[in-house]
Structure formats: C-alpha cells, structure tokens
Amino acid sequence: MKKVVFITMFLACHAVSYAQINYGVEIGGGFSNMRVSNPNVTEKFGFRGGFNLSILTNSVYYFETGIAYERKGAKLTGFIPHYAENVRNMNVAFDYVEIPLLFGFKTRKKSALTWKWGFYFAYGFGGSGRIAFDDGSGQLFEEKITNVFKDQSYVRNGETYAFRPFSRWDIGAKLGYDWRIFNRFSIGLYGSIGLLNLGQPDDKRMSNASGIISVRYAFK
Numbered sequence: 001m002k003k004v005v006f007i008t009m010f011l012a013c014h015a016v017s018y019a020q021i022n023y024g025v026e027i028g029g030g031f032s033n034m035r036v037s038n039p040n041v042t043e044k045f046g047f048r049g050g051f052n053l054s055i056l057t058n059s060v061y062y063f064e065t066g067i068a069y070e071r072k073g074a075k076l077t078g079f080i081p082h083y084a085e086n087v088r089n090m091n092v093a094f095d096y097v098e099i100p101l102l103f104g105f106k107t108r109k110k111s112a113l114t115w116k117w118g119f120y121f122a123y124g125f126g127g128s129g130r131i132a133f134d135d136g137s138g139q140l141f142e143e144k145i146t147n148v149f150k151d152q153s154y155v156r157n158g159e160t161y162a163f164r165p166f167s168r169w170d171i172g173a174k175l176g177y178d179w180r181i182f183n184r185f186s187i188g189l190y191g192s193i194g195l196l197n198l199g200q201p202d203d204k205r206m207s208n209a210s211g212i213i214s215v216r217y218a219f220k
Contacts (some may be wrong), residue, residue: 028214092129
C-alpha cells in the first residue's frame with residue numbers, strides 16, 4: 001500500500017512539475033441567439049472579452065479556464081397568448097460574467113490547431129431591452145425594460161402590464177477551436193448552447209445560444 005501511495009504521489013508531482021501554465025486575453029464578436037418554443041427569433045450581435053488561463057499537461061492535452069464578459073440576447077416576436085397573456089414582442093440583451101471549464105487537445109504535437117470542448121457557468125449582472133404589449137384592442141405599445149433580471153410593471157389607461165424576469169444563472173456546453181497564426185496570437189471560433197431554462201414564463205422554454213469569433217493574445 002505504501003508503494004502505491006508513493007508511486008501515485010511521484011507521478012502527480014511529476015505531472016505538476018511538467019505542466020506549463022499560460023495566460024492571456026481575448027476579444028471577439030459574433031451572433032447571439034435564443035432557443036425558444038413558440039416565438040420567432042432574430043439574432044443579435046454578441047460580444048465577448050476576458051482573461052484566460054491554460055494548463056498544458058503535456059504537448060497534446062490541456063485544461064483551460066478564465067473569466068470573461070459576454071453580451072447575449074435576441075429579438076423575439078409572435079408570443080402566443082397561451083403563455084404570454086398580453087406580451088407580443090421582446091428585444092432583450094443580457095450581460096454575463098462567465099467562467100468556462102474546457103478541455104483541449106491537438107491532433108499532432110506541433111499542430112497549430114487546438115480543439116476544445118466543455119462547459120460554462122454564467123451569472124447575469126445586467127441587461128436591458130424593449131417589450132411590446134397588446135392593450136386588448138389589437139394595438140401594440142412599447143415599454144423599456146431597465147433590467148431583464150427584475151420584475152417591472154407598467155400602467156397604461158388604468159391597466160397594469162408586467163414584465164416577468166429571466167433567471168440570472170446559466171450553464172451551457174461550449175465547443176470550438178483555436179488556430180495559432182503567430183507565436184502569441186491565435187484566432188478562436190466557438191459555439192455555445194445554454195442547458196438551463198432561463199425561467200421566463202412568457203414561453204414554455206427559453207435558453208441561450210451563441211457563436212463567437214475571437215482574437216487571443218498569450219502573455220506567456
């Protein structure tokens with residue numbers, strides 16, 4: 001038993017001593033979308049920027065994490081009365097702080113292409129938008145959403161209309177690759193799909209989706 005423990009500790013120390021830690025920054029943009037049950041969806045521009053940390057365990061496999069800001073959202077039209085009593089259209093944008101947990105590998109040791117897959121964990125700290133209500137006569141009127149994660153109410157002609165908030169938390173799957181173009185620069189292409197229902201009751205299910213092209217610079 002002592003031999004097994006000793007060998008395990010030796011291999012772990014060897015792996016840690018071999019591991020190479022790299023860090024850098026990224027910035028990029030692309031499309032942001034939502035997966036929904038009933039409304040029609042129009043994509044919006046998405047943005048991402050942040051700090052990343054990579055731990056290279058050998059010349060082929062590595063682990064990546066970091067922290068990033070990402071803007072997501074979509075324009076939704078044609079809500080059905082079964083779920084949304086008087087909401088007809090919604091244009092929303094979400095501001096998230098995201099922590100990715102990704103695994104990567106190269107098909108060859110000296111390849112410039114690195115494939116990545118894993119999960120992300122995100123917290124929504126802000127966001128805004130516009131919402132359109134039906135006043136009961138078939139006429140639509142718009143109001144501003146000052147915070148997509150908080151309840152808001154509007155009064156028109158003595159009637160009260162409500163915006164019901166989205167959930168702040170999101171967890172999703174992420175897949176993509178990096179292509180190293182220079183020694184410290186690389187271009188990344190990533191797609192992500194939210195796995196959680198964002199909890200907005202005006203539709204049966206709503207979740208995030210996005211695709212980002214980013215430029216990365218490694219300090220080390």
